[in-house]
Each structure stands twice: as C-alpha cells, then as structure tokens.
C-alpha cells in the first residue's frame with residue numbers, strides 16, 4: 001500500500017474537520033466522499049479536493065478503490081452504515097459513540113472479525129501526545145497509584161429540536177455525545193471494568209439526557225464524571241494518585257498540554273506539544289500503522305476498550321430508564 005485511500009461517509013461538521021486532517025497526513029489520499037444528497041457531496045468534494053463523490057452512501061461502500069471508510073453520521077446511523085461497509089469488506093473508522101448500545105456493537109465486531117477487516121471507534125483523544133504523556137507518567141509511577149479521576153465535559157448547547165444532539169431518533173443526549181470522553185479517560189487510568197456504576201441524569205424536554213453525572217467505583221479508587229449541554233465548564237481532567245497528580249489542559253479531550261504535580265502541588269513537568277494540524281491527524285496515523293501492519297484493531301484503542309465503555313453507558317441509561325426511539 002502506498003497512499004491509503006480514504007472515503008468519508010456523511011458530510012457534516014466533524015467530517016469537514018476530519019477531511020482537513022486527512023489532507024494533512026502525507027500517506028493519506030482523500031479519495032471519495034458520500035452524502036445523502038449529491039449536491040452536498042459535490043460541494044464537500046470541491047472544498048476538500050476529494051477525487052470522487054457520491055449522492056448515496058452505498059456507492060461509497062461499493063467503491064473498490066477505497067481502503068478505509070470514516071463514518072461521520074449521527075450515532076443512530078452508525079450501526080447500519082458500519083454494517084454495510086464491513087459486509088462489503090471495508091476497513092472502518094467510526095465516529096464516537098460507535099453504536100447506540102452494546103448489542104449493536106457486538107454484532108458489528110462479529111462481522112468485522114468474519115470479514116477480517118479493521119474496525120475502530122474514532123476516540124481521537126487517546127492518540128494525542130498529551131494523553132500519551134500522561135499515560136507514560138502513570139506507567140512510570142510518577143503519581144504513585146491512581147486513586148481518583150475528576151473529569152467534566154460540559155458544553156453549552158442551546159436547545160434546538162432539529163439538532164442531532166437533542167433528537168432521540170438520532171441517538172442524541174450528552175452521554176453518548178460528551179460523556180464517552182470522561183468515561184474513556186477514567187477507564188484508561190483506573191481500568192475498564194469498574195466494580196460499580198452509579199449514575200443519574202436530567203432528561204430534557206426532547207426525551208434525551210441534557211446533563212449526566214457518573215461515579216465509577218473500583219476496588220479502592222473512584223472516578224467522578226459529568227457531562228452536559230446546559231452549562232459550559234472549562235472541562236479540566238485530573239488523575240490523582242497517592243504520590244502526585246496530573247492535570248490535563250482545559251477541554252481535556254483535545255488538549256495539547258498536560259501538567260505533572262507532586263503531592264504538595266508543586267509543578268514537576270509541563271508537557272506541551274501543539275497539534276500538527278487539528279489533532280485528528282494522530283488517529284489517522286494510527287489507522288495507517290494498523291493497516292500497514294495488517295492489524296484488524298488498534299492496541300491503543302481496542303475493541304475490548306470500546307465494548308467496555310459501551311457497557312458502562314448501557315448501564316447508565318438502564319439506571320435512568322432511557323431508551324432511544326426505535327431502540
């Protein structure tokens with residue numbers, strides 16, 4: 001494989017950011033895109049220099065020149081679209097949250113295994129240099145034993161009944177849109193199998209969660225996590241150990257900086273590495289590495305990890321009694 005040819009399925013907000021990153025990565029070619037509407041596909045192709053465009057998702061899945069498809073539709077569409085791509089023998093990078101629930105995900109993983117293709121959730125946070133540096137500090141014992149995570153992701157989003165964020169039929173709500181990041185962060189530092197999960201949420205007028213609070217309890221450690229559309233936070237994240245602590249820069253999931261403190265609060269190290277383009281280039285490079293090595297999943301963001309975080313989100317929604325339309 002020389003250049004890896006990408007296809008982008010759906011042409012909304014994140015698809016545009018991702019297209020910029022694909023165009024940045026040297027051994028990537030932004031080969032094709034697809035929209036439900038041919039004019040939108042054409043406009044996207046012209047804007048980002050995409051070679052081929054389709055007004056139908058199925059035609060992209062059928063294009064034999066495409067090496068890997070990035071799915072950038074609302075949550076509720078991921079399952080059908082990923083299934084179509086995987087059954088067509090395509091490698092797939094699917095936006096977060098990968099499916100609405102664990103049973104959809106299990107079915108997709110089964111198909112990906114049978115088809116022997118690469119499959120990963122686009123949890124880009126895990127590939128950012130600041131995130132990897134924090135993991136290195138913990139592995140090297142710089143904060144001792146991690147005992148507590150505090151992490152918020154609240155993003156003020158004025159109610160808009162037409163936006164996917166607020167629509168149950170599109171898998172809206174703050175848990176799948178934002179909460180997946182704090183949950184992933186907690187799992188990376190405390191483990192993917194908490195002993196207990198305690199969660200509550202404010203269910204808003206469109207029937208999805210507008211604000212949510214989650215506690216993950218481990219043997220002798222805790223994660224306190226929040227997510228929501230009703231307030232704007234600085235969205236920091238702390239990993240607190242018995243010998244020191246780590247603080248991610250604000251908007252922890254996309255930050256390019258992270259700080260290490262001793263247990264008296266003295267700054268020991270400040271790591272900062274600006275993104276090369278917009279931060280999404282790092283997950284693209286990981287996909288390329290996996291494809292070049294013939295790997296069907298990433299070690300950094302494995303399907304076990306994605307399954308475990310999905311299980312936590314399923315349990316939260318079970319505790320709130322929230323099901324999506326058509327689920």
Ligand SMILES: NC(=O)c1ccc[n+]([C@@H]2O[C@H](COP(=O)([O-])OP(=O)(O)OC[C@H]3O[C@@H](n4cnc5c(N)ncnc54)[C@H](OP(=O)(O)O)[C@@H]3O)[C@@H](O)[C@H]2O)c1
Pocket residue numbers: 010011012013014015034035036037040041072073074075077095096097122124164170176177
């Ligand atoms: N990694 C990140 O930082 C990040 C950031 C934001 C969002 N996301 C994830 O990316 C996905 C898309 O989010 P977004 O903010 O880009 O959403 P968006 O702006 O609403 O775009 C979604 C696109 O999906 C397509 N689509 C297919 N069926 C649809 C339907 N029934 N209703 C509406 N759109 C439909 C549309 O593209 P066409 O009209 O071209 O078919 C639409 O433009 C979500 O899974 C979200 O969680 C990730």
